[in-house]
Amino acid sequence: MQLGHNRRMTGAQCLADMLKGYGVTHVFHVPAVLRTTFAEMERRDTGIKRLHVHGEKAAAYMADGYARASGMPGICMAQVIGALNLAAGLRDAWLAHSPVIAMTGGREPKTKFRKVYQEIDDMPAFEPVTKFNATVDDVGRFPDMVRQAFRTAVTGCPGPVHLQFRGNEGQIDAEEAEMEPLIEPQFARVPAFRPVPDEDSVRAALKLLEESARPVIVAGGGVRASGARTELVAFAEALQIPVATSLNGKDSIPGTHPLSVGVVGTYSRESANRVVNAADLVCFIGSETGGMTTHFWAVPKIGTPAIQIDIEPEALGRNYPLAAAVNADAKATLARMIAVADRASAAKRQAWLAAVQKTCGEWRAKYKSALESEAVPIRPERLCRELTGHMPDDAIVIVDTGHAGMWMGGMFDLTSPRQRYMRSAGHLGWAFPAGLGAKCACPDRPVVTFTGDAGLWYHIAEIETAARWGINAVTVVNNNGGGNQSKRGFDRVYGGQQTAKARELWTFSQVNFARIAEDMGAMGIRVEQASAFPAALHQALAAARPVVIDVVTDIEALAPLAVT
Ligand SMILES: Cc1ncc(C[n+]2csc(CCOP(=O)(O)OP(=O)(O)O)c2C)c(N)n1
Numbered sequence: 001m002q003l004g005h006n007r008r009m010t011g012a013q014c015l016a017d018m019l020k021g022y023g024v025t026h027v028f029h030v031p032a033v034l035r036t037t038f039a040e041m042e043r044r045d046t047g048i049k050r051l052h053v054h055g056e057k058a059a060a061y062m063a064d065g066y067a068r069a070s071g072m073p074g075i076c077m078a079q080v081i082g083a084l085n086l087a088a089g090l091r092d093a094w095l096a097h098s099p100v101i102a103m104t105g106g107r108e109p110k111t112k113f114r115k116v117y118q119e120i121d122d123m124p125a126f127e128p129v130t131k132f133n134a135t136v137d138d139v140g141r142f143p144d145m146v147r148q149a150f151r152t153a154v155t156g157c158p159g160p161v162h163l164q165f166r167g168n169e170g171q172i173d174a175e176e177a178e179m180e181p182l183i184e185p186q187f188a189r190v191p192a193f194r195p196v197p198d199e200d201s202v203r204a205a206l207k208l209l210e211e212s213a214r215p216v217i218v219a220g221g222g223v224r225a226s227g228a229r230t231e232l233v234a235f236a237e238a239l240q241i242p243v244a245t246s247l248n249g250k251d252s253i254p255g256t257h258p259l260s261v262g263v264v265g266t267y268s269r270e271s272a273n274r275v276v277n278a279a280d281l282v283c284f285i286g287s288e289t290g291g292m293t294t295h296f297w298a299v300p301k302i303g304t305p306a307i308q309i310d311i312e313p314e315a316l317g318r319n320y321p322l323a324a325a326v327n328a329d330a331k332a333t334l335a336r337m338i339a340v341a342d343r344a345s346a347a348k349r350q351a352w353l354a355a356v357q358k359t360c361g362e363w364r365a366k367y368k369s370a371l372e373s374e375a376v377p378i379r380p381e382r383l384c385r386e387l388t389g390h391m392p393d394d395a396i397v398i399v400d401t402g403h404a405g406m407w408m409g410g411m412f413d414l415t416s417p418r419q420r421y422m423r424s425a426g427h428l429g430w431a432f433p434a435g436l437g438a439k440c441a442c443p444d445r446p447v448v449t450f451t452g453d454a455g456l457w458y459h460i461a462e463i464e465t466a467a468r469w470g471i472n473a474v475t476v477v478n479n480n481g482g483g484n485q486s487k488r489g490f491d492r493v494y495g496g497q498q499t500a501k502a503r504e505l506w507t508f509s510q511v512n513f514a515r516i517a518e519d520m521g522a523m524g525i526r527v528e529q530a531s532a533f534p535a536a537l538h539q540a541l542a543a544a545r546p547v548v549i550d551v552v553t554d555i556e557a558l559a560p561l562a563v564t
């Protein structure tokens with residue numbers, strides 16, 4: 001980077017050049033914000049697609065899906081009145097450590113505190129959901145503030161950033177200054193750096209793993225951020241250590257790999273929880289060891305000897321006292337461990353591996369009939385099995401929360417190391433727009449989103465956005481006519497019985513989402529028999545149009561609860 005070549009330009013010209021320089025291909029917004037910048041993006045031939053969508057929260061989720069699929073910051077924008085809708089949409093990115101950069105319009109010093117139309121102080125609302133929350137008050141600050149936004153979003157543990165541009169619509173972008181729109185390519189994507197581990201810490205962790213008779217690895221989202229899947233699998237194979245994943249880290253290892261035991265925690269697979277709870281040593285890699293992954297610290301139980309490998313030092317030991325801690329990039333650490341591991345130590349884990357295989361086999365036997373069910377309405381377990389069997393080997397799978405997370409986390413398997421899996425970190429309705437964002441980032445890969453009907457309702461208007469922009473993602477709706485994950489809880493407060501009044505609290509009208517999709521310009525396919533699903537998925541993937549597959553499923557089907 002060379003400084004000192006300033007030229008007179010507008011903030012809009014500077015921002016358009018910088019976004020192009022960082023490799024941004026799409027921005028997601030609700031008008032009207034940074035209008036001059038949008039015109040400059042076009043005039044300066046940046047090729048950046050400027051997608052105007054139906055709601056700011058959806059714009060943030062699209063940017064989030066784009067960021068998680070590509071590792072590059074996703075950009076979303078809103079004028080001052082939409083700023084808090086955008087902030088709400090950053091909440092999942094914050095929880096998932098996704099590098100989203102939000103840009104909003106903001107207060108003009110000349111009119112502050114005078115009851116200007118639509119204006120409040122939005123900055124506090126961005127504080128809990130961003131790593132960096134800043135105002136751009138002087139046009140001359142565009143270059144350094146945009147660089148800082150990218151730098152913060154992708155370094156360390158990645159996360160969202162907010163820049164508020166002066167003027168309710170960010171009109172500061174029309175002002176001029178002497179500027180140099182320099183970019184730092186290193187900060188265009190995650191990971192920006194690969195800090196290597198301290199050798200002693202690697203040796204200490206490795207020694208414990210080599211000595212352990214019943215170890216297990218719990219791989220988290222940090223494995224994806226680091227791009228460490230290949231090393232993770234190679235390391236597990238070298239020492240013959242079973243691998244559980246967090247829901248966020250599900251694509252760390254294919255579900256069909258002999259060492260894979262499934263997703264551990266709350267939205268989980270029984271075999272994974274049983275294996276982790278039977279282990280004598282748990283090695284967390286790129287995992288927050290949070291409530292969902294550990295079923296609120298019951299899997300493994302506190303006191304189980306633990307190791308943690310994490311890029312963020314303050315994560316080390318947060319929830320489990322550690323026998324060893326490694327502070328470094330996951331890929332760099334695993335590469336070093338593979339290089340120095342004592343492979344002969346694997347022999348002492350034969351009995352453990354046999355027990356692990358038995359536990360996994362028991363899970364398969366227990367759910368065989370549900371996974372193969374021919375029932376009408378369709379069982380969600382069977383839908384998951386069809387998705388396992390027919391998912392393209394380079395697919396990006398995007399999954400909503402609630403039952404969607406439970407069904408797909410527990411019952412669906414990735415079958416190829418090329419497949420990617422991303423999940424809502426807790427917000428219902430995230431998956432559909434996130435899937436559209438992922439498809440924008442990776443137009444040549446199949447994107448298959450799995451959501452419940454309540455999840456789709458949130459941002460259903462974005463079917464029109466997908467059709468208008470030719471975002472050819474495939475969305476599979478587990479349509480049971482209600483938010484039936486809520487059934488257990490409402491039955492409980494009604495004395496443990498299902499009453500008509502309890503059902504009122506979580507059921508919806510029956511609708512045909514395939515027909516709605518067709519009306520909005522997408523393709524719709526309705527599936528009422530499980531055996532018809534594979535053909536529907538193949539048709540959808542070949543359609544070169546956005547597709548909604550509306551799968552009519554059993555409203556009484558409840559996902560199994562976590563075992564401890
Ligand atoms: C923003 C937000 N609000 C509320 C919830 C609570 N919640 C979790 S699952 C769920 C219902 C899900 O319904 P649907 O998507 O149809 O899936 P189903 O349970 O019917 O399979 C709700 C309301 C949430 N996770 N996120």
Ligand SMILES: [Mg+2]
Pocket residue numbers: 452453454478479480481482483484
């Ligand atoms: Mg539902």
